[in-house]
Amino acid sequence: MPDVAIDRAHVGRTVGTQTLFVSRSRLRLFAKATGQSDPVYTDLDAARAAGHPDLPVPPTFFTAVRLESPDPFAWLTGLGVDLNTVLHGEQELIYHRMAHAGDTLTATERITDLYDKRGGALEFLVSTTRITDQNRTLITEAVSTTVIRELSGAAS
Template identity: 50%
Template sequence: MIDTKHIGRQLPSTTFEAEKGRLRFFAKATGETRPEYLDEAAAKAAGYRSLPVPPTFLMAADLDAGIMFTLLDELGVPIGNILHGEQSFTYHAQVCAGDVLKVDSRIADIYHKKGGALEFIVKDSVITDRNGVKVMEARSVIVARNHKENSA
């Protein structure tokens, strides 16, 4: 079982730049073809400062820095056993290409269900811009499936 002493623990903060090339790659990977998500002139014509960062893209900040995967490794949770349980985002400002963001995350909760067959790790993140203005909040719930206890 994952030790609940980690509840409340602050995770390493990371800095992330939303790059145009990466945003176009993300658009391709998600079938996005609207010009404002691909072409900077079209984005500006639509009222954005540059290419808009899509609603779910900023997960990349955590993933590129390996924050969650490093934590799971440290907690002894095999990466092949995890599922994404829940995800939420609260938006305070539109993030665009070129923005440099800081991500601060903490473990908000750890709990289990089904006698420990399923363990849940809740991570909360606050994303701020260069001026320290909060632009987004995110919550991820990761589920770890424990096969051994499952079959017991």
Template identity: 50%
Template sequence: MIHRSDLLFFAQATGQQDPVYTDVEAARKAGHRDLPVPPTYLFCQEMKEAADSFGYLEDLGVDLGNVLHGEQSFVYHALAYAGDELSFSSELAADYTKKALRFLVRTTEVTRDGTPIANLSTTTVVTP
């Protein structure tokens, strides 16, 4: 579940100045039913929801000491709000080597009651 307190903490940590992300009344005046989930927050929620968010790397034999964050991308289909129950379904979409570096691309579909909310993509770089 998306908790308001987590959204408020994220807004503060990322320096969010728009009151739509920190004040429920401002959010409602702007046409939202509650605090909207800010851009990139779903990546944090995915890690929070997973029992072991890096377990797939260990399953692939990756030494976590050799891992670099490569890239993230988000495609949004609908807004998510405080109080929403979201489901995260992930898979390894690509695993390739380029110039001695291994690239792992993990995609995640985020839904609310079966309705698409977003598609997340994370590229992890594994160094030799």
């Protein structure tokens, strides 16, 4: 029996909720770190000229909301997963509306699927994070697949 088997009873379980106030300075730093050259993400006048009420949140920023916790992977270790066996498998973002500086975003992550391949040597943990604003309006859904390999290296 592989030593990565996660109990399927965890499907549907909420594994974390993080809240993040989106400031202009945070968005400007994110734009710089990600090489964003469009001034709409850094200059308030350019953002307003483009029809935004404030600096818009770039699409990839939503991944940062999930990682806002001091230990964003504690839920995985709480399931008995050795982080040395974890690989990022896939990420999908489903956008419902734009967020802007001044919004407070809340990300609630839930395990939505668990399945295995190669006779259990690889497990795939799918989580869906719903990101809402301060009005509880759905902004984005992030679907992430984490691949967990058994420690024996059979999946190498």
